[in-house]
Amino acid sequence: MSEIRAIGISRSDDEGVEALPHNIEAEQQLLGAILTNNDIYDRIASVIDERHFFDPVHARIYEVAAARIAKNALASPVTLKAFLEDDPGLKELGGPSYLARLAGSAISSFAARDYAQMIHDLAIRRALIGLGRDISAKAARVAVESEPKEQIVEAEQALYKLGEAGQSGQGFQSFLKAVTDAVNMANAAYQRDGGLAGISTGLVDLDKKLGGLHKSDLLILAGRPSMGKTSLATNIAFNIAKTYRRGRRPDGSEGAVGGGVVGFFSLEMSAEQLAARILSEAAEVPSEQIRRGDMTEGEFRRFVEAAKALEACPLFIDDTPALPISQLAARARRLKREHGLDVLIVDYLQLVRPATAKDSRVNEVSEITQGLKAIAKELDIPVVALSQLSRQVESREDKRPQLSDLRESGSIEQDADVVMFVFREEYYKEREKPGDHDLEAMAKWQEEMERLHGRAEVIIGKQRHGPIGTVELSFEGRFTRFGNLAKAWQQGAGEF
Structure with a gap:
């Protein structure tokens, strides 16, 4: 040469x-x-x-x-x-x-x-x-x-x-580089408040179980209708977006040092409906009152103040229905390039279309879950995808969901790093109300309802890098808000 x-x-x-x-x-x-x-x-x-x-x-x-x-x-x-x-x-x-x-x-x-x-x-x-x-x-x-x-x-x-x-393909990397990256991640978690390796959801007990939302992870949040999947997803999105702070990271790059930029694909609800839910939580005004415009002067003032405070929140909503997975990936890339992107939420998985029609629904869902996992790895962000559960939950005496209840569960369960289920026993107990004539049964039912009121569970059915188990949360139906549940020993101290 x-x-x-x-x-x-x-x-x-x-x-x-x-x-x-x-x-x-x-x-x-x-x-x-x-x-x-x-x-x-x-x-x-x-x-x-x-x-x-x-x-x-x-x-x-x-x-x-x-x-x-x-x-x-x-x-x-x-x-x-x-x-x-x-x-x-x-x-x-x-x-x-x-x-x-x-x-x-x-x-x-x-x-x-x-x-x-x-x-x-x-x-x-x-x-x-x-x-x-x-x-x-x-x-x-x-x-x-x-x-x-x-x-x-x-x-x-x-x-x-x-x-x-800055390159067309990374190819293989040495084990030394992988180990260095792992040590840097552990160091960042050690120095961060609460010791989280990932992005905080704003829900303390859930963060402890998950260690936050980790980069390149696909998290499935599943539940039956009316359990509060979308509410929990919007709560997490709002918590992350409102705590967003930009600065210099430990590795020297510029980016989010607290919270993050959130992209929300709402394939079921319109952007206005989603915004109303978030405003309901922030302003503490019931969402049905917001829809009807039935607010007192004080409530309306809180509503307007909350809207002004949220204007600067880096939360981006795309409510295009029936998006193909390839288009969803392209839009996520564009958002990251133009505004940055730290967390992506998809509501919900079964409404995403495959890039090409398949011979069976199982194969279509498999392509979608693989596509979502590919987005998480390519953009180096956590992707939270909501999913419906099959009706077989309703036929069991114990209504707590499990992995086999996931629709087309094989591919979802296989591709996901974390699978969580939202469960509110209060919802089912409410529908078991006995007749007024049976006083003993009514008293027992009321006692159960009091115990279950305002409580929800997030059941972690699979976690590739951590423990499974149940996290208890508070739930305020009027504001569609999940929160940290005060433990008995915290009641006196007023910690939440």
């Missing part, structure tokens, strides 16, 4: 076509600077890695140098010679003496970051050109199974990945 001196786009002599944008001199001088002063590596490590180098030999030199520096060992032309002297690409450039020539052409340390940024930007341009060619080739190939709409979604997904990560 002969040395190429080129900046930007050059012509390839033998092929007569435009070569990809690159700058060999910048790569040589930056590598030379690192080999003469290893401290420079710390300044540029966050900007580039070996994948950004155009010349594969330069990529290997950088990789070996970075590995040695990470071990606090010297990376110089002499120390790297032992690792690279048998490299066939280096032999073509003159062997180990090329390393000495690199050191001779080193730039001054203050310019290193600018050179690294230039190499990074040229790598992105090359990736964009490759992506453009792929899109063009796919569009030119007219095939029945490849619809133009699907190609647009695929192209948008690939562009999003490139924009977020």
Whole structure:
């Protein structure tokens, strides 16, 4: 491989076509600077890695140098010679003496970051050109199974990945990097109030059980109608959005350091209905009174004040019905790109459409749950998806739901990291009211109703990284609000 001196786009002599944008001199001088002063590596490590180098030999030199520096060992032309002297690409450039020539052409340390940024930007341009060619080739190939709409979604997904990560594909990563990420996450949890690794739901006991909502997790929140699935989801969304604070994270990046930006796909209710529920909770005015406009002057004032306070909440609602999973993913990517996105909520799973019609409903739901899990991993956010339960719950004496009650349960149960059920025994007990003539049964029923009034359970039926069990919450039906339940020993202290 002969040395190429080129900046930007050059012509390839033998092929007569435009070569990809690159700058060999910048790569040589930056590598030379690192080999003469290893401290420079710390300044540029966050900007580039070996994948950004155009010349594969330069990529290997950088990789070996970075590995040695990470071990606090010297990376110089002499120390790297032992690792690279048998490299066939280096032999073509003159062997180990090329390393000495690199050191001779080193730039001054203050310019290193600018050179690294230039190499990074040229790598992105090359990736964009490759992506453009792929899109063009796919569009030119007219095939029945490849619809133009699907190609647009695929192209948008690939562009999003490139924009977020600065590379078209991550591929394998070393175990060292994975371990470092795990230690950083544990450190962030240790330093955070309450010791949560994930985003707080605002419900203390639920946070303790889950450790917050974890990035890249798919959480299923299931229940029968009238149990309060949507209410709990809107409560969690509101709690996260109202505590949003932006700042510098422990890893040095900018983003949410408290709460988060929430995206809410409401496929069942309109955005106005959802907003009314959230306002009902915030203003403590019953939602049916808000709908009818039947409010006292004090209640209306509270309602308006709550609306003003919530104006700045980073809660985004999309109420488009029957969205295909591919469109849902594309809109989530767009939201993250434009406004940021820390938590995504989908209400509810069975109303999402598969990208293509399948031969059975089980296969369709499987595609949807796999798609939601893929969104969680790709955008690195928790995805909370609501789900309906089958009617077989109603036929049992004990109405508490279990994993087998999930509709098309196989795929949902398999793909989810956490499965939770909302259960309010009060709802069922209310419908068992005995006749007025049976005084003994009536007294027993009233006693049971008093015990169950204002209580709800979230049953954690599956948790991939933690314990299962039941969390008790308070429930105020008038405001459709779930809250922390005061324990008996807390009553005197007034802790909630």
